[in-house]
Amino acid sequence: MGEHSVVDWAEGDGERSARWRSESGAPPPKQMAIVDDRMTADQAYGLACQGTALLWRGDFQNARQMLTAMAKRADRHPRKAKKPSSPAEAFHLHRQAQAQRARTLGMLLVELDAEYGIALRRAPDIRQACVEAWGPGEGATIVSLRELLGLVGAHEWRTKGIPIPALDGRIHPHYGVFTPIRREYVDLVAGAPLPQALASQNLAFDVGTGTGVLAAVLARRGIARVVATDQDPRALACARENVDRLGLAKQVEVVEADLFPEGRAALVVCNPPWVPARPATPIERGIYDPESRMLRGFLAGLAAHLVPGGEGWLVLSDLAEHMGLRSREGFLAMIAAAGLEVAGRLDAKPKHPKASDVSDPLHGARAAEVTSLWRLTAPPPNPP
Numbered sequence: 001m002g003e004h005s006v007v008d009w010a011e012g013d014g015e016r017s018a019r020w021r022s023e024s025g026a027p028p029p030k031q032m033a034i035v036d037d038r039m040t041a042d043q044a045y046g047l048a049c050q051g052t053a054l055l056w057r058g059d060f061q062n063a064r065q066m067l068t069a070m071a072k073r074a075d076r077h078p079r080k081a082k083k084p085s086s087p088a089e090a091f092h093l094h095r096q097a098q099a100q101r102a103r104t105l106g107m108l109l110v111e112l113d114a115e116y117g118i119a120l121r122r123a124p125d126i127r128q129a130c131v132e133a134w135g136p137g138e139g140a141t142i143v144s145l146r147e148l149l150g151l152v153g154a155h156e157w158r159t160k161g162i163p164i165p166a167l168d169g170r171i172h173p174h175y176g177v178f179t180p181i182r183r184e185y186v187d188l189v190a191g192a193p194l195p196q197a198l199a200s201q202n203l204a205f206d207v208g209t210g211t212g213v214l215a216a217v218l219a220r221r222g223i224a225r226v227v228a229t230d231q232d233p234r235a236l237a238c239a240r241e242n243v244d245r246l247g248l249a250k251q252v253e254v255v256e257a258d259l260f261p262e263g264r265a266a267l268v269v270c271n272p273p274w275v276p277a278r279p280a281t282p283i284e285r286g287i288y289d290p291e292s293r294m295l296r297g298f299l300a301g302l303a304a305h306l307v308p309g310g311e312g313w314l315v316l317s318d319l320a321e322h323m324g325l326r327s328r329e330g331f332l333a334m335i336a337a338a339g340l341e342v343a344g345r346l347d348a349k350p351k352h353p354k355a356s357d358v359s360d361p362l363h364g365a366r367a368a369e370v371t372s373l374w375r376l377t378a379p380p381p382n383p384p
Contacts, residue, residue: 007032007142009055018111018140023147023176024281026106029053037062041069048107055109056145060123067108067145074101087365088324091277094361099280106144114139129155133175150283151175164213166190167220169246171213174238178286180213184348185271185315188373190217192346197266197309198223204267205229205305207259207298210286212239212252214269214315219243219251223267229257232285259297264307270298271315276325292326292334299338303378311343312376317350322365335376344375 005020007028020028033047036058044054044066056063084090112118114137116130129151130137154175161170162179166186173179180186198204202224206215209228218226228243230236236256243252255261260268273279273289289295295316302312320326335342348371354360 009034011055018142019138021134021141021143021147022106023283024102024106026103026144028142029107029109032109039066041066041073044108045070045073045104048104051107053107053109055111055142056120058120060110060118060120063108063110063120063145064149067105067149070105070108071101074104086324087322087362090361091323091325091365095277097361102146102280105146108145109142110145110148112137112141112143112148116141124152126152126155129175132158164217166217167213167246169216171211171216171242172238172245173211174234174241176234176283177232177238178210178283180211182350182352182371184350184371185317185373186213186217188315188346188348188371189214189269189271189313190221192313192373192375194221194223195267195309195311197307197311201266201307201310203227203263203265204269205261205265207268207270208272208294209239209254210235210271212242212254214271215239215252215254216243216246216248218267218269219248224251226252227261227265228252228254229259229261230254231256231258259294260301260305264305264310266307266310267313268302268305268310269313269315270294272298274317275320275323296334299334299340299376302376303339306378308380310377312340312378314374314376315371316374317369317371319365319369322368323362335374339378340376341379342374343377346373346375347371 005028006017007020008017009032011034031051032053032055034057035054047054048070084093110118116127116137132155133151157179158172158174161172162181164171164186171180204218204223204226206218206226206228209215209230212228215226215228228239236254239254243249243254272294273287275288276292277288278290279285279288306312321328350369350371354366357363360366
């Protein structure tokens, strides 16, 4: 979001302006209409499709209903939709449709006051959710209702937490940090045999820790010291809070780093984003890895951060392979090029609802998906 982005509009007999917030980086709207409960969903959807933003001045709950009605219209499949010629094209068409849907639904706007209050009938108190995501208010703000509801949902996740059986506790994700609702990758890390090198050096690294869930799992497994890294300020704050909640602050140190911390460890764990594509929002940074940058960086630097006999655990789904975005041969070539060897692999089938949803455009790839924990080692150099 641009620090000085402003949206200007005419309302009543005067000109108005407010800060513009968009987590996805959308620019301030160039055209904006003032609307309320009298507008029909067809009218609203038509204006939004034409690029006209709709600043809501009616009942808040009616605004939520309007957003739902607009979403139903956006989800209607065109009669002559292009049939993809390959899984990769199906993925790209799906992403294009998602982006267009997000742009259209993002046209329904609400205004927040300097303390994130909403001056609409039946509006909830969302001030705490906004402070958690954005920090203290700095004047009136215009934001999409869809994004605002995302903040509210994130606040509820953060308050209630997500039960993690492997921890016998809960993880409380922050807004903008990938939420560990898919348990199979956590269970793989919780069940994989620990490398023998930990007996002489009881230290592990968790690269790209996010919520800190995998670092906490490693600590629960008895590893004396875990160094967890991330670059995102939201992730760093989230991981530290979770580690503290779980009573693991003496075992787990959360540090800001680009991939690896300094030194070598007996175990280095990484769960990078699984799909090589460009994220459109901060939330998507936990899913999409442009040009496999994080994956390649982890593999390239792993050998230099392992003690002799240590292991790198790479947790990765093969969804990208089934969508034609990465080949197994190419992936194995990355491992070999980094001077690494595969010591073993543990697999798990995803159990999330989309894996069995035949209406999903990517159902074929999702149904075939397998999540794996790759045990990687760096063999000693050959003697001269």
